[in-house]
Amino acid sequence: MAAPSEAPQSRRERRAKPALSRAGIVATSVALVESEGLERVTMRRLAQELDTGPASLYVYFRNTAELHAAVLDELLGKVDLGPVADHGPWRERLIDILTSYIQVLYEYPSLARSALVARPRGEHYLALLEGLLTLLKSGGIDGERAGWAVDLLLQFATTAAAEHGSRRQAPDAQEDWTAFTEALRSASPERYPHLAATGDDLFTGAPGERRTWIFQVLLNGILTAPAPDAIRL
Numbered sequence: 001m002a003a004p005s006e007a008p009q010s011r012r013e014r015r016a017k018p019a020l021s022r023a024g025i026v027a028t029s030v031a032l033v034e035s036e037g038l039e040r041v042t043m044r045r046l047a048q049e050l051d052t053g054p055a056s057l058y059v060y061f062r063n064t065a066e067l068h069a070a071v072l073d074e075l076l077g078k079v080d081l082g083p084v085a086d087h088g089p090w091r092e093r094l095i096d097i098l099t100s101y102i103q104v105l106y107e108y109p110s111l112a113r114s115a116l117v118a119r120p121r122g123e124h125y126l127a128l129l130e131g132l133l134t135l136l137k138s139g140g141i142d143g144e145r146a147g148w149a150v151d152l153l154l155q156f157a158t159t160a161a162a163e164h165g166s167r168r169q170a171p172d173a174q175e176d177w178t179a180f181t182e183a184l185r186s187a188s189p190e191r192y193p194h195l196a197a198t199g200d201d202l203f204t205g206a207p208g209e210r211r212t213w214i215f216q217v218l219l220n221g222i223l224t225a226p227a228p229d230a231i232r233l
Contacts, residue, residue, distance in 0.1 A: 022060045022070075029071045038068060038110035059210060067113050069104070072073065073122030074113065078104045085130040095215045097131055098153060102161045109165025115158045141222060144229070149222045160211065177180040 028049050032041050043054040043064060050057075061067040080100040083093035105112035129150060136146045181203060189196035207215070 010153070020050065020056060020060070025050070025057060025060055026070050026074050029067060030074055033075075033108060033111060038071070038108065038114055041068065041071065043067070054225060065118070068111075069118040069120045070122060072111060072115055072118050073120035073125045075104060075108065076101070076120065076122075076124040076128055079124070079128055081127060081131045084134055090135050091216070091219055094132065094135040094139075094153075094219070095212055097128075097135070098157050098215060099208070099211065101128065101154070102157050106164060109162075112158065112161040112165045115164055139219075139223070145222065145227055148228055151154035152222070153215070153218060156205065156214065 024048065029041050029046060032049065041064075043057050043061075046067075047054040047057060057067075061070065077197055078100075079097065081097060083096040086093055105115060132150050132153065133146055136142065141149055154168075184195065184202060185199065188193045195227065
């Protein structure tokens with residue numbers, strides 16, 4: 001004789017679902033990013049994870065873009081802002097923070113691409129801006145020049161991280177790089193004399209060295225370029 005089926009569980013005996021909250025939704029989204037990637041963090045997928053309906057999530061986030069911005073802000077909490085309070089040359093400390101920012105985005109390639117258009121406005125992003133502005137002021141850069149400088153520096157850092165992540169995820173990345181380097185190194189000296197003369201100099205330096213050099217170039221330009229007021233008509 002078949003065993004009797006279990007009696008249906010009373011609703012009163014079921015474990016209550018935890019109440020939805022903005023912080024809880026973001027925490028679940030971060031876990032999904034780490035396990036499945038940002039592309040999988042949709043309202044429908046998130047609702048399944050939280051055992052609720054997608055409509056419930058729109059109470060906390062207007063759309064997926066706003067949710068992704070909140071996820072980005074949460075992960076920006078990993079950026080090391082310690083150099084703000086350290087001693088030493090302000091440039092080096094500034095570059096250390098920007099490097100930490102890039103490395104956080106390196107961990108999440110899809111998030112790096114999203115950061116190009118996301119508009120985070122949480123505490124971690126505000127703390128990042130405050131730290132960068134503090135160090136720029138230490139170097140004599142403040143006011144509108146500092147505002148434009150932060151935009152430029154973060155734009156480069158975000159673009160560099162997004163490019164790195166896209167290349168790393170490309171299935172034929174190594175083959176493409178090999179073909180690219182071979183094309184440049186085999187350039188005809190008669191037709192491309194400067195390219196041929198430069199040769200391997202195009203590929204010297206570790207990624208970190210190149211990145212630091214670019215930041216130094218940007219900072220030199222920020223310090224010496226005309227003030228924003230000077231270029232207005």
